[in-house]
Amino acid sequence: MTRNLLVSAIAGVWMAMSAVSGARAQTIDPFENGWTLDPATSELRFMSIKKGNVAETNRFATISGLITEDGKAQIRILMDSVDTKVDLRNVRMRFLFFETFLHPEATITVQLDPEQLTDLHQTRHKMVTVDYTLSLHGVTVNKSAEVAVTLISNDRITVSATTPIAVTLAEHNLEEGRGKLQEAANVDIAPLGIVSFDFTFDRSSPGTPPDVSMLTAVAAAGDAALETKGNMDREACVGRFEILSRTGNIYFNTGSARLDAKSMPLLDKLHDVVDRCPDLDIEIGGHTDSDGSDVANQRLSERRAASVAEYLQSKGIPPARMKVVGYGEAQPLVANTSGDNKARNRRIEFSVIN
Structure with missing residues (x-):
């Protein structure tokens, strides 16, 4: 009888300790x-x-x-x-x-x-x-x-x-x-x-x-970017513009200066960078491949660069901070000898001008 009471007491103590600690088997x-x-x-x-x-x-x-x-x-x-x-x-x-x-x-x-x-x-x-x-x-x-x-x-x-x-x-x-x-x-x-x-x-x-x-929650791009919040210094801004110029994710229809909708995700990120570099003015440079005449390519490159500037302006970037330049086919990255090379040469580049 005494032994049973002892066992019951030990069990009671253990249950009490478990309840207090939140432990469970x-x-x-x-x-x-x-x-x-x-x-x-x-x-x-x-x-x-x-x-x-x-x-x-x-x-x-x-x-x-x-x-x-x-x-x-x-x-x-x-x-x-x-x-x-x-x-x-x-x-x-x-x-x-x-x-x-x-x-x-x-x-x-x-x-x-x-x-x-x-x-x-x-x-x-x-x-x-x-x-x-x-x-x-x-x-x-x-x-x-x-x-x-x-x-x-x-x-x-x-x-x-x-x-x-x-x-x-x-x-x-x-x-x-x-x-x-x-x-x-x-x-x-x-x-x-x-x-x-x-x-x-x-x-x-x-x-x-x-x-x-x-x-099933939808992730938002940029929420977890490991970088300083707020305005960035010149080195960070210049580096980002150089990187953004290499993405190749700004699209236009053939022979057109109308921005394709699939360009918007990158342009929105570009706006964020420009907005966080408020002391810097930027050049938006348009480039084409060699298809078509020199005159037509020059005009097309200018119009495409202007379309990007207009989009950034619509998001709140002052026009005075942006210089629009068209380079036509004069500055190819690679020889215009293949479809892939021509695609690389059709591009928008960004650089700091002050």
């Missing part, structure tokens, strides 16, 4: 209540190889994620948050490579199999192979990878890549961006990236599952 349901990513202790990295043997490891500063109660996991990466530790290198990655004004986020989606993880509360650590979907730069591919899942506590887990994951640039239509980066930085860059990650998730409280609206 791990069940065989690995997705109980769902999980939310802890961004402060999570990291997604990618390595690039340049000059043949120089490796650079970069990261994304803004990621979010969750695992629902039915085992659907998703990681969202805001591409503007690419972090190379160098301001203008970040800008090149955003505008020339990832084209974040068109593709502001990437997602990794996995449907987890509960049978793979039902004994996690006992093993505490498991290697599992998962099928995942990667949506990056407007292209979605299906892959598989081995990950390590570690139960740190009943309410905290880590998920890590066991080996680096290769992402082929051509598979995500990033080869053109690689070419722009190579030209801007004057270096050779390998045609793939090596990705690794360490994600930490916290279990949601009973009755308050993860916010599944995160799975």
Whole structure:
């Protein structure tokens, strides 16, 4: 009788301690209540190889994620948050490579199999192979990878890549961006990236599952850009105008000065840069290929540059800050010997004039 009373007392104390601490026993349901990513202790990295043997490891500063109660996991990466530790290198990655004004986020989606993880509360650590979907730069591919899942506590887990994951640039239509980066930085860059990650998730409280609206929320370009807010100094402004001149994302119909609607995402980013460089005046230079007469190309280049200036004026940039110049076909980047070369020569360039 005395022994039973002692056992009951110990059990009562344990239950009281559990109630105070909020602890709860791990069940065989690995997705109980769902999980939310802890961004402060999570990291997604990618390595690039340049000059043949120089490796650079970069990261994304803004990621979010969750695992629902039915085992659907998703990681969202805001591409503007690419972090190379160098301001203008970040800008090149955003505008020339990832084209974040068109593709502001990437997602990794996995449907987890509960049978793979039902004994996690006992093993505490498991290697599992998962099928995942990667949506990056407007292209979605299906892959598989081995990950390590570690139960740190009943309410905290880590998920890590066991080996680096290769992402082929051509598979995500990033080869053109690689070419722009190579030209801007004057270096050779390998045609793939090596990705690794360490994600930490916290279990949601009973009755308050993860916010599944995160799975469908629309990301806005520029929200996570790693740069100083407010006005920028001259070096930052000049560097950005040079980079924006290389994007090739300002479009006109053949022989026309009318801006195509698909130009607007980049022009809106251009407006943001001009607006944050209020002490600088800029030249907007129009260039054409060699098709047509010199006179016609000169007029067309002037009209196209003027269209860009008019758009910026409509967004609030004073006309006095913009000088419109047409260069016609006089300053080609490359010989006008192919369709691709001619497309490169048809461009709008931006430069600081004071």
